[in-house]
Amino acid sequence: MAIFELDPVDRIAVAAIGQPGQRQFFLVASGRGRQLTLTCVKSQIQALIVRLNQMMESQGIPAAENARATSGLMPGEPEWQVGEMGLGYHEARRMFVLVASQAAAGRAQGASDSDEEDSAGRQQGASHDDDAPSVRFWLSHDQVVAFSKQAETVLTAGRPLCPRCGLPMDPAGHPCPVSNGARPIF
Numbered sequence: 001m002a003i004f005e006l007d008p009v010d011r012i013a014v015a016a017i018g019q020p021g022q023r024q025f026f027l028v029a030s031g032r033g034r035q036l037t038l039t040c041v042k043s044q045i046q047a048l049i050v051r052l053n054q055m056m057e058s059q060g061i062p063a064a065e066n067a068r069a070t071s072g073l074m075p076g077e078p079e080w081q082v083g084e085m086g087l088g089y090h091e092a093r094r095m096f097v098l099v100a101s102q103a104a105a106g107r108a109q110g111a112s113d114s115d116e117e118d119s120a121g122r123q124q125g126a127s128h129d130d131d132a133p134s135v136r137f138w139l140s141h142d143q144v145v146a147f148s149k150q151a152e153t154v155l156t157a158g159r160p161l162c163p164r165c166g167l168p169m170d171p172a173g174h175p176c177p178v179s180n181g182a183r184p185i186f
Helices: 042-058 119-124 141-156
Strands: 005-007 011-017 024-031 034-040 082-090 096-101 134-139
Touching: 005 034, 011 141, 024 042, 024 141, 034 082, 042 082, 042 096, 042 141, 096 141, 119 141
Parallel strands: 005 134
Antiparallel strands: 011 024, 024 034, 082 096, 096 134
């Protein structure tokens, strides 16, 4: 398995291109004189933020609400589609490590992500290929806090959520299932 290390990361951000509901998401990082762009789906970023916040809490790192979000990086040509992400903490170095592995060949296509796609459905299809390349991003405490804040800002810039059902609302209308709308609930 090819493993590339950005140790340490100079900057890391989430980028989104496109109109809300049709956005394509990227994980962009720079370090060691190189910028790396990986395509990912919204649900992967959402899950990453949840886990980062849990790990920051367990390490006693102050929450991101007091942090200043870093400015985003513009994505370059994507290296590959992320299939799996992992997150860990190295006690001796006092650094977080984010590992992103390439999606299996069948999942490399269809990189765009609708803001309302079901994250469970997208994640169930993910399978890890042992020969797939991976990248390890090494992040300081301050970088993790700033990244978490910046990623949340990008995610919340999409379509507003319905206060009744929590699903994204389209500008053309919203068939809310709580109001007996036509949209099925899975």
